Amino acid sequence: MDEYAKLSINQITTRDQWSLAEAITGYGRHGIHAISVWRDKLLELGIREGARMLSDAGMTVTGYCVGGLLSARDDAVFQERLEDNRRMIEEASTIGAECLVLIAGGIEEGSRDIDGARERAKEGLALLLPDARAAGIIIGLEPLHPMVCSLRSVLTTLEMANDWCEELGAGDELGIAVDVYNVWWDPNLAREIARAGNRICAFHVSDWLADTRDLRFDRGMMGDGVIDIEKIREMVETAGYAGYSEVEIFSERNWWRKNPDDVVETVKDRYRRYV
């Protein structure tokens, strides 16, 4: 039994060191056969070439990042975002991704209308569901941490993600991505993971550093922070999730500066001990 059979690495974890081609060969060299892909890295390599390399390397693509950002009031901007998301659904399909990770979007400059932004993002999500269904792609709706509510996601809790799934009456084309970094603080975490149940289509791990310095790019390696990751993994598994644990670490001060081979070996070590 390969002890890393359910370990995926989100390539953002080696964002500053490796291109997509380098990540595919680099992760593979260390015995990791699952990856989550970012769009800018894929476009840099070329969609067809990326799809071919991922397939040739036998890589499972656990996610394609990141769609959404649908909270714009301006209709032209909103329509442009919808079209861009439709292209991402096609791209996700081309590379065989298990899901397109989607975040709601934040609050536009000059606006204070959080309710309006939420309604708009939900409306945009509803409009994308038929495209996802047609392409056979699961949209992985990911609530982000409330500290990026203004910047990135007015969808701030798992409860609200569950509410949206119910309100939209979506089928299998709509899933929920649970990222421990975004949800670990939530008093309703256990309840809402159980409620999400089989909708959970991705499980992202990293850690919250006690001395966190940045709202987006200062995540910690598993074991370096305060999150009881194993406990949350047990919650998602009890809810029915049997997929990968995907390591997703944004880290300007630390992991993006290190030798990427060392990063991958550290990921493997910490995965064994803390996930």
Next chain:
Amino acid sequence: MDEYAKLSINQITTRDQWSLAEAITGYGRHGIHAISVWRDKLLELGIREGARMLSDAGMTVTGYCVGGLLSARDDAVFQERLEDNRRMIEEASTIGAECLVLIAGGIEEGSRDIDGARERAKEGLALLLPDARAAGIIIGLEPLHPMVCSLRSVLTTLEMANDWCEELGAGDELGIAVDVYNVWWDPNLAREIARAGNRICAFHVSDWLADTRDLRFDRGMMGDGVIDIEKIREMVETAGYAGYSEVEIFSERNWWRKNPDDVVETVKDRYRRYV
């Protein structure tokens, strides 16, 4: 009618510029007759002298900051914190504060037990209620933003604050402090403010800056960010709150560097326009 009759300034807003004595005279000079007091500033001046100056100036003391930090596992540390909180209840009584603002405390170094920290903090709160009741002091339980869950407060939502109040079966000695900066992102905000009802004993205002750079000390002046403060003020008033709006701005990059008289004038201007 004095248009600033319900405006209070938390002295943290001029933390780096003014001592307590200077804040009392400074705020008063600008026609502000309510203040929230921090302990280190009070002890610097002396408790008796501070109480005398506040009284002589006719200042309403809307809060005394900040008690709590009760989440320690170690019994000796926990007991020491309880004793310190009891002293703060006495101090709050001496200066005639409307409430002692209490935060739960974070997660100790080396721990990943958020549930345990929450239970401990609630236990500590329960042990302080008789002291508050005896002293005639309201404890203002304040949930903080989830981004300081690890550092300062495992109590991360208004819902959980309401739950604690109910579970403890507390009387009037336990209130809830609503700070827009901590709760504005919460999908359950309206419901939980209504539920808090007459327990709301303080209302703190500031703004969330779109380009927030720090987890604690980068709050914005009302009007400079994304929070619809008026809407939240209407919620607390509908819930039954008729007290002060207290401006509480931690701002290393901006307001702590400015001339304090200008800060107070800006507070007044923004209060009129955005609160």
